[in-house]
Amino acid sequence: MSENDKTNASPFMVPAEIDQYIRRGMEQAKELRQNRSRNRWIRVGSSLVACLFIFVFIFSVRLSPAVAAYVSSIPGMEKIVEFLRDDKGLQKAAEHNLVQNIGASGSAEDVTFTIDQVLADEKRMVLFYTLKHSFTDKNVGLHKIELLDQTGKEWKRGMAWSSMESEEPVIQNRIDIVIEETAEIPDAMTAKVTLKIDNLEQKTPLLIDFAVDKNKFKTFEKKVYPVMKEVTVDGQRFTIEQIAVFPTQTEVSIRFDPANQKHVFDFDKLRLEDEKGETFAFWGNGVPVRNNGENGRVYHLESIYFVEPEKLILKADGIRAIDKDKLQIVIDAKTGLLTKVPNDRLKLTALRQVDEVVGMDFSLKVPPQDKHSYISLGYELTDDLGNEYDSVQTISSSTDDESIQDYSMLFKRKTNKGTPTSYSFPLSSYPERLQGTFSIEVK
Secondary structure, eight states: OOOOOOOOOOOOOOOOTTTHHHHHHHHHHHSSSOOOOOEEEEEEEOSSSOOOEEOOOOOOOOOOHHHHHHHTSSSOOGGGGGGGTOHHHHHHHHOOOOOOOOEEEEEEEEEEEEEEEEEEEEEEEEEEEEEEEEEEOEEEEEEEEEEOOOOBOOOEEEEOOOOOOOOOSSEEEEEEEEEEETTTSSSSEEEEEEEEEEEEESSEEEEEEOOOOGTTTTTTTOOOEEEEEEOOOOOEEEEEEEEOOSSSSSEEEEEEEOOSSSEEEEEOOEEEEESSSOEOOSSSSOOOOEOSSTTTEEEEEEOOOTTTSOOEEEESSEEEEEEEOEEEEEETTTOOEEEEOTTTTEEEEEEETTTTTTEEEEEEEOOOTTTTTOOOOOOOOTTTTOEEEEEEEEEEOOOOSTEEEEEEEEEOOOSSSSSOOOEEOOOOSSOOSSOOEEEEEHH
């Protein structure tokens, strides 16, 4: 599920004046689009990964009674049991006393945001929070969160959180954070929390100071299983370099042959399977992948740190890829027509140009296996004059026809080199696949 092929992106920052442009662009978008969405995601670019997902978390009942009983018996831990159902690795990490009680809060406009607990190691941090409000007729939710170090500088990391608003007076959820390779958790942090009320971003953020006890996890050193096995599928080659295991996640490093004719976007249901048939995969929460130098990526799966299987097989049910010469999407800025597109699955339904804001609506026809899988089309917009753009927002939504998905993309132009005649961006994913799959023993 890695719609994450953005390389060397800069950290996402929204200029102060963007609000008025976004609001105008979104108003036009609402007029041009039917309100048919059942499922919705917002995605934001980052330097750590190609794109970070902000989505509604879906929890399956996978928490064993023993783990639930153990976690629930710890003071202050009862309310996070539900948030561990989706990840066997986090369940084991909680069993090994890696959850810390925080209890730091901030309040404004009859809303209180509390960081309740943290589960962390050197590679990943999960914040469990509670949002309380006294409104009876308004939807409230988390719009954005930034983490600042002691100097006030934004701490380098990748994030994923739920964008769902609710009228419920008490909202509990989690924020997943992936830590950059060269970074570490600061000794003290400030969470800069921006809320939204009835889908309107609040101007004044909450500032919440907290600290994480790094002694909790520093004795759990990473475990590395060298692999260096080459795989060939449909003429495309890639190498499984290594498996690195941490208490909160397992990292699978894969490097793609630059001579490949196709660009690989993603793997369907990439997973590790042990000698008992137990699988360890990415279950939808957190950040699924990060870039690893040229032609390399690191995929994040459930942790096997406290399981220590005797045998491991890496599997995938499919490989999403497309010819490299079909990666670029080109749009005529005057006519609003696609002039370069992989095939007729993708159609441009609207092009909106309001001052420095550019909005694009697409419809995408997907095969049956993808009708519940939402991708990101792209984030690196440019034009024929060389203007630079920030990716502000991407919304994915379903339609009455399950084979059709709608995508709306919003960009803010950062430079002023004139009025463009065409826009272009490289695809970050697409519903085309290689013929075949793979299964390879890595331990």
